[in-house]
Amino acid sequence: MQSSTAAQAERPNIVFYLADDQDIYDYGCYGNEKVHTTALDRLAKEGMLFENAFTAQAICAPSRAQLFTGQYPLKNGCFANHTKSKPDITSVTSHMQKLGYEVVLAGKSHVKPASVYDWNREWEPVPKEGVPREYIPVDSIDHYFKQAKKPFCMFITSKYPHGKYFDVPDAKAENIKFYPFNEHKKDDESFVKMKAGYYRSIEEDNRQLELVLDLVDQYLDRNTLFIYSADHGVSGKFTVKDVGLKVPFVVRWPDIVKPGTTSNQLIHYTDVLPTFIEMAGGKPPSDLDGKSFLPLLKGQDMEIHKYVYGVRTNQNILNAEVFPSRMIRDKRYKYIRNFNSIDVLDKNLGDKENVNVFIRRGAEKFKDESFEELYDIQNDRFEQKNLIEDSELQEIKNRLRQEMFRWMKEQGDFLNDELGNMPILTATGFKLDQNNTVRTIPDSLLNTLKKEDYFVIEHW
Known part of the structure; x- marks a missing residue:
């Protein structure tokens, strides 16, 4: 483990923005021209877009637990919604704290027990008028970015676009992009109205993401890794279909990640923690299921996994x-x-x-x-x-x-x-x-x- 002042100075700050219940097919940069995701589209132009990123479970709590533990659902113990990880699991909080990082959760949690997920700081979502869901704690994030004195790893976890959705009057099917799994519902007025509200909620999350990116660009230096993802797809929720398990995954790291690039390599949510550990100068422990994809970020096109797995x-x-x-x-x-x-x-x-x-x-x-x-x-x-x-x-x-x-x-x-x-x-x-x-x-x-x-x- 590196410990010198110079080595610590090289360690990037890490910001991971996680949306809630959004299909990979519902972003401009992933091919949907009818939904407005300008902030993520900009991020993709400035970094690397992954075409084959996966979670192992299309449910909120199990998906997040994988991200935070580097282990698949059955191994970490959270493989059903609203349940706990095993009490002896070592999560991102402990791994990164040992490497000199502060680990922060800003927004939705949905993981437990607190003894495993021991955040240095944790800020709850905040109420906001005129919208159906609580907002990320923008003021707390703003203040933290201004004052940060040591390397940090912050997960900004949005409650959008997860329902309850906006109420969109006069919703029209022509404003929605349909796919083979839902095109039979084009004439279903209630479905079209629901999808219109979902699209509007996506736009609201895009606004949150834009606020965060502006704060990152204003207060943090270029040695900042920024990752955007969504915990799973809503159209395949509770299934093992790709529309549930395949996730958007976009990475920006100025001077390291080449702008406007894509990767087709298979990566997985369990890979995030070992990647962070390696970036922080540590060595990922052997009990993690994931592997570091840091070589991909540095421009080396290599296989990370031959297979990925899923559970329902x-x-x-x-x-x-x-x-x-x-x-x-x-x-x-x-x-x-x-x-x-x-x-x-x-x-x-x-x-x-x-x-x-x-x-x-x-x-x-x-x-x-x-x-x-x-x-x-x-x-x-x-x-x-x-x-x-x-x-x-x-x-x-x-x-x-x-x-x-x-x-x-x-x-x-x-x-x-x-x-x-x-x-x-x-x-x-x-x-x-x-x-x-x-x-x-x-x-x-x-x-x-x-x-x-x-x-x-x-x-x-």
Whole structure:
């Protein structure tokens, strides 16, 4: 670890701006000419745009926990929404503090426990009139940039464009860009109105980003790394589709990152922490799942990962059902297994009928999703044609499947390649046998699950 005054002076300040629930397809610099993202478009011209950046889970808390720990969801323990990471995890706060950095969270948190995420400073989002969501704490960020005396790593975490969206009167379909996964809704007035409000919320977040970039340019020197991303896509939320897991990722670092460049290399949210550690003069520990992509920023086009992975856990969301999935992806092909597909439902049932009824509900809720899926992303980027039965792709399918289960075992996954293993999970506020604000179950199922029926996650 470097410790000299000169070495410390070379260490960049780090600002990571994270938007909330925004598809990668909804930015000007990623090809959507109908949405206004001028601040990010400017950032892309001044830095490097990543075409293949991923999170492993399209849910807020698990996505952020990966970013802050360098570990995939099952390893760090936060693989269902509103749950905790394992208490013995070492996060970005500890890693970067040991390297002489202050670590700051400005905005939405959504991660716990506090003992793992021990920020030097933390500022909550602030109320703002005339908008549907709270704003980032601009005044606190402004003051901090002016006064900063030592290297810092600041995560600015917006609540936009996550719903509740703006109310846009007289919304028109021609002002929305549609894709194969939603073009059937062009004539759906409520959907068009919702998308118009979402676009307006994107514009509001762009205004926040512009304010932050102006402060960075005003108060910080050129040795400042600035990263923009969004935690996952809203159109693929709770799934393992690319529209959920593929994230925007733009990096500006004057004098280091060549302006107006792109990278097609596979990178992942778990790579962010090891990259920061290396930039700060440290050595990433071996228990991190990610790898440093610092060479890419310095202009070396090299493979960071051959594969990236994804997980899906539907049981800890408001519309909770038993339907876990795992996915593996290389640059071209993607394999998915839906472990409680209707195709294999009978093999997942056990001898407890009070448990079986919820396993059936999950399989029936997603009855159109096959047990196995295989996509040629190069020719079908929106995953419209399942090629799992294609005889010419069986070797690719088997390679991906074998590698995915190897990774799952390494991660300590409770699922495996054997059918009949369908545990049900629980966490505070998300019981399968209880109603909530958006989900009503039959009276006959209320409070029918007992403590011993659940797969227990101790740290939740």
